[in-house]
Amino acid sequence: MMNPIKNMEINPLQASSSLGAAMFFLGINNAVVLMHGAVGCASFDKVTLTKHFRENIPIVTTALNEYGAILGGTDFLTSGIKNIYEKMKPDFIGIASSGLTETSGEDIACIIRDFKEKQDLPFSKIIYAGTPDYKGSLEDGYMKAMLALLEDFSGKETYKTFKKSKKLTKSINVFCPVSFTPQDFLELREAVGYFDLKPVMIPDLGLSLDGHLDERGYLQTTADGLGIKDMENIHNSEFNIVIGLSLGNAVKSISELTGLATYYFPNVCGLKNSDKLFNLLSELSGKEIPEKYKRQRRQLMDAYLDTHFYFLGKDIALALGIDLLDSFSMIYSEMGANLKIGISTKFSDDIKYRFLNFCEGDLDLLDNYRNVDLIVSNSNAGFYAKDFRIPLLRAGFPLIDEIGHGYKHYILYRGAVNLAVESANLLNKG
Amino acid sequence: MHITAKEEYFDEPACEHNGVAKDKKACKTATPGSSTGGCALDGAYIVLSPIKDALNIVHAPINCLGNSYNQRTSETTQRENYYMYGFTTAINENDLIFGSEDKLRQGVIYVFNRFKPKAVFIYNTCVPALTGEDIEGVSKELAAKLKIPVVPVFSQGFSGNKNLGNKIAGDALFTHIIGRKEPEIDLLSDYNINLIGEYNIRGELFLIKKALKQAGINVLSTITGDSTIEEIMYSHKAGLNVVVCSKALIYLARKMKEKYGLPYIEGSFFGLTSTNKAIMDIVNSIGDYELTCSAKKYIKIRTRNTEENIYEYKRFLTGKKALLYTGGVKSWSLVSALNDLGMKVIATGVKKSTEEDKLRIKEIDGNGNIIMLDNGNPVNLIKIAREEQVDIILAGGRNQYTAIKSLIPFLDVNQERFNPYTSYEGMEFLAKQIYFEIKNPLFKLLKESNINL
Ligand code: SF4
Numbered sequence: 107m108m109n110p111i112k113n114m115e116i117n118p119l120q121a122s123s124s125l126g127a128a129m130f131f132l133g134i135n136n137a138v139v140l141m142h143g144a145v146g147c148a149s150f151d152k153v154t155l156t157k158h159f160r161e162n163i164p165i166v167t168t169a170l171n172e173y174g175a176i177l178g179g180t181d182f183l184t185s186g187i188k189n190i191y192e193k194m195k196p197d198f199i200g201i202a203s204s205g206l207t208e209t210s211g212e213d214i215a216c217i218i219r220d221f222k223e224k225q226d227l228p229f230s231k232i233i234y235a236g237t238p239d240y241k242g243s244l245e246d247g248y249m250k251a252m253l254a255l256l257e258d259f260s261g262k263e264t265y266k267t268f269k270k271s272k273k274l275t276k277s278i279n280v281f282c283p284v285s286f287t288p289q290d291f292l293e294l295r296e297a298v299g300y301f302d303l304k305p306v307m308i309p310d311l312g313l314s315l316d317g318h319l320d321e322r323g324y325l326q327t328t329a330d331g332l333g334i335k336d337m338e339n340i341h342n343s344e345f346n347i348v349i350g351l352s353l354g355n356a357v358k359s360i361s362e363l364t365g366l367a368t369y370y371f372p373n374v375c376g377l378k379n380s381d382k383l384f385n386l387l388s389e390l391s392g393k394e395i396p397e398k399y400k401r402q403r404r405q406l407m408d409a410y411l412d413t414h415f416y417f418l419g420k421d422i423a424l425a426l427g428i429d430l431l432d433s434f435s436m437i438y439s440e441m442g443a444n445l446k447i448g449i450s451t452k453f454s455d456d457i458k459y460r461f462l463n464f465c466e467g468d469l470d471l472l473d474n475y476r477n478v479d480l481i482v483s484n485s486n487a488g489f490y491a492k493d494f495r496i497p498l499l500r501a502g503f504p505l506i507d508e509i510g511h512g513y514k515h516y517i518l519y520r521g522a523v524n525l526a527v528e529s530a531n532l533l534n535k536g
Numbered sequence: 537m538h539i540t541a542k543e544e545y546f547d548e549p550a551c552e553h554n555g556v557a558k559d560k561k562a563c564k565t566a567t568p569g570s571s572t573g574g575c576a577l578d579g580a581y582i583v584l585s586p587i588k589d590a591l592n593i594v595h596a597p598i599n600c601l602g603n604s605y606n607q608r609t610s611e612t613t614q615r616e617n618y619y620m621y622g623f624t625t626a627i628n629e630n631d632l633i634f635g636s637e638d639k640l641r642q643g644v645i646y647v648f649n650r651f652k653p654k655a656v657f658i659y660n661t662c663v664p665a666l667t668g669e670d671i672e673g674v675s676k677e678l679a680a681k682l683k684i685p686v687v688p689v690f691s692q693g694f695s696g697n698k699n700l701g702n703k704i705a706g707d708a709l710f711t712h713i714i715g716r717k718e719p720e721i722d723l724l725s726d727y728n729i730n731l732i733g734e735y736n737i738r739g740e741l742f743l744i745k746k747a748l749k750q751a752g753i754n755v756l757s758t759i760t761g762d763s764t765i766e767e768i769m770y771s772h773k774a775g776l777n778v779v780v781c782s783k784a785l786i787y788l789a790r791k792m793k794e795k796y797g798l799p800y801i802e803g804s805f806f807g808l809t810s811t812n813k814a815i816m817d818i819v820n821s822i823g824d825y826e827l828t829c830s831a832k833k834y835i836k837i838r839t840r841n842t843e844e845n846i847y848e849y850k851r852f853l854t855g856k857k858a859l860l861y862t863g864g865v866k867s868w869s870l871v872s873a874l875n876d877l878g879m880k881v882i883a884t885g886v887k888k889s890t891e892e893d894k895l896r897i898k899e900i901d902g903n904g905n906i907i908m909l910d911n912g913n914p915v916n917l918i919k920i921a922r923e924e925q926v927d928i929i930l931a932g933g934r935n936q937y938t939a940i941k942s943l944i945p946f947l948d949v950n951q952e953r954f955n956p957y958t959s960y961e962g963m964e965f966l967a968k969q970i971y972f973e974i975k976n977p978l979f980k981l982l983k984e985s986n987i988n989l
Binding site: 151167168238 | 566567568569570571572573574577578593596597598599600601603604605606607620621622624625626627628629631632639642644645646647663666667692693695696697914915933934937938941942943982
């Protein structure tokens with residue numbers, strides 16, 4: 107007899123909040139991520155992120171041992187920071203904590219504050235995000251790091267004394283979700299640029315992890331990304347755009363911390379939501395929507411028509427983080443695809459209606475859907491797809507068994523074309 | 537409670553690190569603010585997870601398993617591979633307050649009912665170790681109830697590094713699995729050995745087994761590539777333990793020697809010379825005249841054959857310079873493999889090597905002035921590679937981007953290797969890969985297009 111109580115994650119879909127924070131920090135220029143915990147956490151994260159992005163990932167650890175775990179990790183943390191500074195000279199150190207360091211109940215924020223006051227290290231920023239691994243998701247950790255960064259740059263003199271400069275190019279702040287691929291970042295940056303607005307992407311994994319051979323060769327820190335200078339200027343921007351279902355809870359704080367008007371999009375995928383974004387940009391910039399995107403809009407309409415036949419009577423199972431689940435189900439819904447099951451790490455009433463079934467859980471839930479025609483999930487679902495002989499559209503995190511995902515994008519008109527076409531082809535083969 | 541690792545793990549008479557380190561715990565120190573290898577959990581999981589009919593349950597918050605499972609490249613002959621699954625109790629805040637032993641208990645019973653494994657390994661990790669969960673008690677209780685070995689593995693990461701984890705896993709096998717069964721009679725031929733520390737990355741075990749079989753040697757049990765719980769249970773009945781490529785599991789071999797009188801030797805199957813030597817060491821230990829003759833004959837044929845197959849590559853590679861940065865036994869066994877190809881090894885990483893490993897490097901090193909790299913930080917690696925104008929860097933995936941971003945040819949010889957590099961066939965793969973990598977015109981093209989490098 108089957109035991110009714112599962113109480114076990116079998117092939118988890120979720121990743122930890124500390125990894126989320128690390129991913130945020132990696133979108134900052136000349137940065138190093140310091141994981142405060144025992145050696146394993148940083149090592150596992152580094153390996154997975156390296157395989158996912160196919161780039162060098164500057165993550166180091168405070169290397170807590172058993173004495174540190176029991177008696178307190180202050181010395182490990184401070185000597186970690188010092189060593190990083192001496193060896194790598196970064197502009198920015200992002201610190202993410204772990205289950206271990208948060209369980210022992212240390213006031214890490216306080217330790218860092220003390221340290222900063224006493225030491226005279228000539229680099230500008232150390233930001234700490236409290237990310238106990240037993241609490242919150244990848245998305246939560248990412249959001250925590252985002253808010254920690256904003257808090258650090260807000261409420262200080264910079265904010266109060268800052269006068270709006272009369273620059274020719276107006277800048278805007280764009281807050282993007284953890285689900286964005288490097289190419290998503292780049293596409294959005296380009297689109298905003300067409301409206302004569304300078305986007306400050308927070309963070310900018312498009313610049314840091316897009317996979318470019320830097321002219322300086324191998325670097326110990328991130329090779330590009332959101333610059334500290336840009337961060338200092340965020341209050342000078344015209345307005346904020348916040349994207350991502352998972353960042354919904356951060357909108358209020360972002361608006362308060364920056365003191366700017368804030369426009370929120372759960373996603374910028376598919377026809378309708380892309381329309382909304384382009385209309386907003388046009389309205390706020392006073393510029394007409396560029397010809398390029400008008401054309402892409404028509405192309406998307408045509409692609410929907412061309413591909414929708416492939417979806418008729420087919421069932422799709424999606425197992426993705428909440429942002430991508432929202433984004434993809436948005437596009438699929440527009441083209442009338444049948445979404446048999448949506449699995450995510452978190453429940454969301456906002457998007458539940460798009461699915462026949464919606465649940466919170468692990469990839470093993472796919473085991474109950476052996477008859478679908480397409481699975482959309484990350485590499486870890488490869489095992490199920492192979493076993494059930496169902497095609498797998500790989501998306502999300504981690505993607506380690508295929509190369510090139512950093513070049514793909516699924517946002518705006520063209521992104522929807524990509525998803526429609528890739529899915530249709532897989533359905534056709536399957 | 538097992539918060540601190542056993543003293544015994546750090547006192548390894550068979551491990552040369554003992555003599556070097558004043559502080560016995562030197563093996564496990566890491567500098568804060570550097571990037572390090574994995575923790576004890578990582579090391580233990582590497583050793584135990586290839587067993588194909590056992591389940592591995594990581595008792596931890598989501599990070600320990602959730603951020604990184606399903607990445608090993610061990611292979612098995614079985615289709616239903618449990619090791620492809622990642623199981624974790626995903627301890628959350630509530631569990632932390634109310635205790636997670638019940639959750640663990642229910643979870644194990646669930647997966648037992650569903651997958652019917654032959655054994656379950658439960659890994660303890662930092663958070664439950666710190667809060668003092670009694671996973672030993674839970675394991676005992678479950679073992680009695682489910683009538684299979686339920687083995688607690690005290691691999692909390694703060695206790696130490698990957699190496700320590702290897703030992704802890706070896707200890708778990710020794711205490712709970714080995715010696716629990718007798719082999720069927722027909723499994724007993726005269727020349728039975730165990731391979732310890734071979735995980736069948738990219739099917740390397742299959743190649744080793746093939747060579748051994750043809751030389752007349754039977755592998756009774758592998759610890760643990762492509763293995764079953766049963767074969768490990770009766771592994772004490774072999775005639776010889778061969779520790780392949782893992783200093784850490786010498787611990788296990790020594791324990792088996794003490795308890796079962798089973799002798800052990802070390803061997804490596806990287807490269808022609810090493811493979812030949814390993815086979816000869818095995819037959820010499822067995823000491824059977826006929827076996828020795830047939831093995832000698834086999835080696836002769838295979839060596840000639842392999843040399844013919846790599847002739848063209850070797851011609852090109854002779855005199856080319858390599859920088860090697862990898863761990864432990866590979867620090868010398870790959871030197872020998874590269875020498876087999878006529879290559880000159882400029883430097884080799886010895887951070888994880890023992891004094892004995894270092895001695896062997898010196899023995900093998902033809903030019904006598906190989907650099908022993910203690911400091912594997914990327915900047916240092918590139919500096920040496922540039923100064924010495926090496927033609928290729930061979931290292932683990934960690935250093936892939938260090939090398940290629942500096943426009944230096946690179947080959948992964950650790951976990952992420954694309955091909956098996958052991959035994960005779962492995963030598964051919966290795967020769968071929970290095971040949972094509974060094975010959976690749978891409979590096980020249982990019983150097984010309986990037987004036988700053
Ligand atoms: S160091 Fe501890 S918390 Fe981190 S992965 Fe290893 S066992 Fe888990």
